[in-house]
Amino acid sequence: MNSVKALLYFSLFKYPLSAEEVYLFSAAHSQDEVNNELKYLEQKGVIFSDKNFYCIDNHTKTISRRIAGNNMAKAVMDKAIKKGVFISKFPFIKAVGISGSLSKNYHDKNSDVDFFVITTSKKLWIARTLLMLYKKIFLLNSRKFFCVNYFIAEDSLEITEKNIFTATELLTLIPVSGDFELFYSKNQWVSTFLPNMEIGKSPFYENSKKNWLAKMIESILNTRIGDLLDNIFLKLTVKKWNLKFNTLNKEDFEIAMKSTSGVSKHHPQNFQKRVIARLNQKYKEFYTRYNIELEEEHA
Missing domain, CATH: 1.10.10.10 (Winged helix-like DNA-binding domain superfamily/Winged helix DNA-binding domain)
Structure with a gap:
């Protein structure tokens, strides 16, 4: 069945x-x-x-809820795409996609707009830190249209947790900017779960040109100093999360808050496991x- x-x-x-x-x-x-x-x-x-x-x-009342959510998704999609393009202009960001409920054409008053981000190798934590600083300072930590909670580096493109949840999330991802071709090629395993879904969608924008400030930051930090700084940001973040989310056991923490040089997940509710x-x-x-x-x- x-x-x-x-x-x-x-x-x-x-x-x-x-x-x-x-x-x-x-x-x-x-x-x-x-x-x-x-x-x-x-x-x-x-x-x-x-x-x-x-x-x-x-x-059947959920049908009316879905139709209303589909209509709201259409209304916010352009704004979400613009935010995705904006994120792609930050230093060391290679590609940005829309994930979460909006990627399934649903949005309501309680929804956030989730983004999936691919970064330069060995610079994921610098990229993430700069985006988090922007959110805290200029958006007063609002997540409504700036929920950036999943980063992977271009040398860690294969999703290691392979299940129906991750397959669904990957196949419904909406690429906004950047090259996703290698990402899709590294994750052909999704077809074992959902063989009828087409793998690979073209982004709205192939590339977003970065401004002079982003280019300057990349030039300065695309060095051994940048590598060291990236590792420092990784260690500081993991230390902070271990204190903040100490109710998670080790196994759950390593999945929900996965923090390596090539992956950063911030899912303290461990939604994947719960689903x-x-x-x-x-x-x-x-x-x-x-x-x-x-x-x-x-x-």
Whole structure:
């Protein structure tokens, strides 16, 4: 039941899917297979539909929520793209993409705009520190349109946590600026989870020209001194996070707050683990209720 898995996953976010989206976010072999499954499940009262969207149980009110969120996403997308281009002009930033709920065409009054950032090798923590300083000083630490919580360096492009959550996030990523070609080529593994989704999207802007200040900073710090400074920022940040998020156990910390020379994640709620755990719980509940067994997901 490939359709069920897709619907259960997005039910975690109260996000109904169209039949075409069910196919894209599943391992089904064809759209016809999905259409037949959806028809069967609806007849059995397992799923419900309205306005060409499908949802688990009779949670059709989430359909209106989705439509409103889609409309708001359209309204804020241009602003989000401009912010992404702005971020790409900072020193040592190689590429910027929109992630999170907006990358799935959803936004509401409580949503942040999340950005995924690729940096120059050995300069990730300088790039991150400069962006955080800008946010704290000029945006008064507002995250609304400046939530930059996932950085990877161009020598660490392969995502090591391979699961349905990371595959979905990667395939829905909206490239804004820079070259993502190598990033996509390093992460072909996503097709084992979602074979019907196309890997690789073209950015809105191939490259964003940096101003004289960014170029000057890059020139000064693209040296051994810059490498040392990057390592200092890494160590200071890890020390701060260890104190601030000391309730996380070591295993959770290393995933949610991953901090290496090539990766920086700031996900203190450990959303990835929580999503996988909740999804597996839904699988168990679904089996108990409908006697339909679904293979467990792994983080």
